Amino acid sequence: MQLDSLLLQQTSLSGSSQSPRSPSTQPFLSVSVTDPAKLGNGVQSYISYRVITRTNLPEYQGPEKIVIRRYSDFIWLHDRLFEKYKGIFIPPLPEKNAVEKFRFSAEFIEMRRQALDIFVNRIALHPQLQQSEDLKTFLQVDEETMERARSQETGIFKKKPADFMQIFKDVQSKVSDAVLGKEKPVEESNPEYEKLKNYIFELEEDLAEAQKHAFRLVKRHKELGQSLSDFGKAIKLLGACEGNSLGKAFSELGSKSEMLSIKLQKEAHNLLMKFAEPLKDYVRAVQSIKATMAERATAFKHQYELAETIKLKEINLDKLMLIRSDKVGEAEIEYRELKVEGEEATKKYEMIVQLMNEEIVRFQEQKTWDVGVAFHELAKGQAQLANEIADAWRSLLPKLEACSSAQT
C-alpha cells in the first residue's frame, strides 16, 4: 500500500471523531459516531449513538446519512464481516462488558464512543470491507430494519457456542493425541507462519503489559492530582498560621498546587483517551488477528482432511475400477464432488493465507501509525503538563525571593 493513501486514511481516521472529511474529488467514505444518549431504564437501559455517514460513493444513497445505532448493532456488523471476510483482520470492537458501576460513567461512554468511531471508520477505509453490503446496511437502514437484521442474526450467534465446542474438542483431541502418542494434530508446519504465530502471541502479551501500565499511569495522574489538591489545601491552612508575607507565599503555593491538580486531572483524561485507549485498541487488534488465525487453522484443517479423504476415495475408486464393481459410477460422482469441495476448501484456505499476508503488512503499517500518534499524544501531553508545572512553580519564585529578602 502506498504511504500517501495510508496517510490519507489515517488522518481521516484520527480526524473523523471531530469532523467528517470535507468533500473532495477523490472517493471518500467517512463516518462519525456522536452524541451518545442513554435510553431505556434499569437493566434494559443502553446507550445509543448517532452515526453520521458522509460520502461521495455512488453506491450510497446520498452525501449524508444519519442513523441511530446501539452497541449491539456494531457487534452485528463486526460478526457479519468476520463471517464473510475470512482472512481479513476485522477491526476490533471495544469490550462488551464493563464493570456495572462504570457502565454509564461519562468517561466510559466517551471511551466507547471513540472506540466505536474508530471501529467503523477502519471498516470504511478498508479496501475490501469498504465494499461490504453489511456496512452499507449498517450505515443506511432505518432503526427497525436494523433491529430486524440484528435479531435474524441470532442464528449466527447461536452458531458461536458450537464453535466454542469445536475449539474445546480440538483442544481435547490435541491433548489426547499427545497423551496417546498419536500422530500430530493437523496444523500448518510452515516455519514462517509459525514465526508469525509466535510473534502475535508474544506481542499480545507484551502489549497487554504496556497497556496495563498505561492505564495505571492514568490512574497515577489522577492520584497525584488528588494529592496535590489535598496538599495545596493543607499548605494553605498552614500558611494561615503564619500571617504576613510568608503566609501569603504559603497560600500561593497552595493555590498553585490546586491549580496543577486540575491540570493533572485533565492530562489524565487526555492520557486515557489518546494513549492508553489506543494501546488497548492495539491489543484488541492483535486479538482480532488471533481470531483470524483460528479461522485459518480451521480452513487448513478442513482442506487437509478433505484432501486425505479424496486420496482415500481415489484409492477406493481405483480399486472399484479394478474389480469393475457396479458402484464405480456412484463412487466416481462422490469422488468428483469431493474433489470440487476439496478444491474449494483449498482455494478458501489459500485465499485466507493471501489475505492475511496482505493484512499483516497493513496491520503493521497501521499500527506503526496509530502507535506513533499515541506516542506523540503522550509526549505532547506530558511535555505540556511538565511545562505547565514548571511555569506554575516558577511564577512563585519571585514572590519567595521577595519574601526572603524582606526577612533579612
Next chain:
Amino acid sequence: MMGFENQGFEEAHLFSSRQEIQSLVLDEPLDGKSFSDYRSAMSSISEAHHPLSPPIVGIEVDDDPLLSPSSYMDRRNPNVSENSYLEPPSYADVVFSPFGNENGEANGFENSTHDSVKSEIISRSASSSSGYIKIAVSNPVKEQEISNSLVPGGNTYVTYLITTRTNIPEFGGSEYSVRRRFKDVVTLADRLSESYRGFFIPPRPDKNVVESQVMHKQEFVEQRRVALEKYLTRLAAHPVIKKSEELKVFLQVQGKLPLPTTTDVASRMLDGAVKLPKQLFGEPATVVAPHEVVQPAKGGRDLLRIFKELKQSVANDWGGSKPPVVEEDKEFLEKKEKLQVFEQQLSNASQQAESLVKAQQDIGETMGQLGLAFIKLTKFETEEAMYNSQRIRAADMKRVATAAVKASRFYRESNAQTVKYLDTLHEYLGLMLAVHSAFSDRSSALLTVQTLLSELSSLQSRAEKLEVASSKIFGGDRSRIRKIEELKETIRVTEDAKSCAVREYERIKDTLHEYLGLMLAVHSAFSDRSSALLTVQTLLSELSSLQSRAEKLEVASSKIFGGDRSRIRKIEELKETIRVTEDAKSCAVREYERIKENNRNELERLERERRHDFLSMLKGFVINQVGYAEKIANEWANVAEETSGYTKESS
C-alpha cells in the same frame, strides 16, 4: 547574602540525594516477575545497566546530557546559580545536577557527605556563621554486658562511634570521637531535660522496644544509628544546648559517660539527693535542696511532693479554689494557642506532603514500568521485524521508552528532593514535641510554685493558730501565777502572824515565872498559855497546809511553763519551715520565671527559624519542582517533536 547562603545549601542538598534515591528506588520491591522481565529486556538491549539505576540506559547515549555531568559541575558555582534564580533560563540546567556524585563512591563516603550536609541544613539557621558542630554516628559494634549476667550472650548491647568536628571555642578542640550506647543517649537526654527546662529541646529517638525485638537486627541498628545522628545533630544545632556542659561531656569524654544516669527511687534513697548540675543557678545554692524544687516532681524522686502537686493539680482542675498563681502571661497563652493550631495544620500538611510524595513516587514508578514495557516491546519488535513499518515503530517505541524511563528517573530524583524539603514539616512536627515538653516544664514549674504557695499559706495559718492557742495558754498561766503569788503572800502573812504568836507565847511564858504565886493569876495565865499555844498550833498547821498548796501550785505552774516552752519551740520550728518553704517558693518562682523566659526566647527563636526554614522549604520545593518539570518537559518535548510527523497531516 541570603540568596547566596541559600543557594549554597541547596546545592549541597541536591548533591546529597543519592541515598534517598537509592532507598526510594531499591527498597521498593518490584515484583519478581516484572523484575526478571526487566532483566531479560535489558540483557538484550546491549546495555548492561539496570534500567532503573541512575547511570542508565544509554539507548541514546550520545546526546544524553545526564551522562556528562562535568558540564554541570562547572556551572554549579553558586554565584551563577544565584543570578539564574531571578531570570531563569532553565532551572534544569543551572540549578542542580543530581548526578554530580554518582561516580561510584563507596557507601561510607556517600553517607558522610549526606550526613554532613544534613547537619549543615539543620544548623544553618540556628548558629551564626561562626560556630559549627558536625556529628557523625557510625560503626555500630555489638558488645557484651560486663555485668554478672547468668546467661552468656544474653546481655549484649550496641555501641556507636560518635565523631564530632567543631570550631566552637568551648569545645577546646576540633575533633573527637567517643563510643556511646543508646543508654548513654537516654542519660544525656534526661540530664538535658532537667537542666534546660523551658527550652525546646529536640526530642530523643524512641527506645522502640518492640521494634528492637521484631526488626531485623542489622536493620534496627542502622535505623537507630540514623536516628541518633539526626538527634545529636539537632542538639548541636540548638543555640544554647550546643554549648551545654552535658553535650560537651557526652561528645568528648572517653570511656564511661560521667553524667549521672537515670535514678530510680531505690538508688536515690541510698545515694541521697543526686548532684544536679549547678549551673542552673548562677549563685551557689544556699537554700535547702533548691534543686529539688526546681525539678518537676517526677520519676519517684519525691513521692510526697508528687502527691502534693497531684493534689494541687486536681484542685486546679476542679477549679474550686483558685490557685494562688495562675498563668497570666496573655501573650504566652495566645502564642500557645496559636501554636496548637499551627501544630494541627502542620500535622495535616505533613500528612498530605507524605501522600504527595507517595503519589509522585507512584507516578514515577509507573512511568518507569511503562518505559520498561516499551523497552521490552522495542527489543521484541526489533528481533521479529519483518517489515520496515515494524522497525519504524520500534524506533518510536525506543524514543518513548527512553523518555519514559528518564522521566521516571526525574520523578524519582525530584521525589527524593521533595522528601528532603518537605521533611522540614516533619522536623517541625518533631519540634512541636519539644515545644510541648518545654511548655509542660513551664506548667509543672508553675504547679510547683502553686503547691509551694498553698503549702506556705497553710503553714502560716498553722503558725498563727498555734500562736493564738499559746497566747491563750499564757493568759491562764498568768492567773495561776497570780494565784500562787497570792498564796505565797498569804503564807508570808500567816508566817508573820505565827512568829508574832510565838513571840507572844514566849513573852507570856516569861511573865509566868514572875507571877508564880498568884493562883488566880496562874490559872488565868495557864489558860492564856494554852490558848496562845493553841493559836501557835493553829497557825503552824495553817502554814504547813499553805506551803503544801504553794508547792503544788509551783509544780503545776512549772509544768505549764514547760508545755509553753515546747509549744514555743514548735512555733519557732514552724517559722523555720515557713522560711525554708518561702525560700523554696522564691526559688521555684525564679525557676518558673526562668522557664517562662526560656519559653519566650525559644518561641521567638522558633518563629524566626521557622520563617526561615519554611521559606527555604518552599523555595527548595518549588525550585526542585520547576527544575525537574523542565527536565521532564524537555524529554517529552523531544519525543513529541520526533513523532510530530504522525499528526502533521491531521492538524
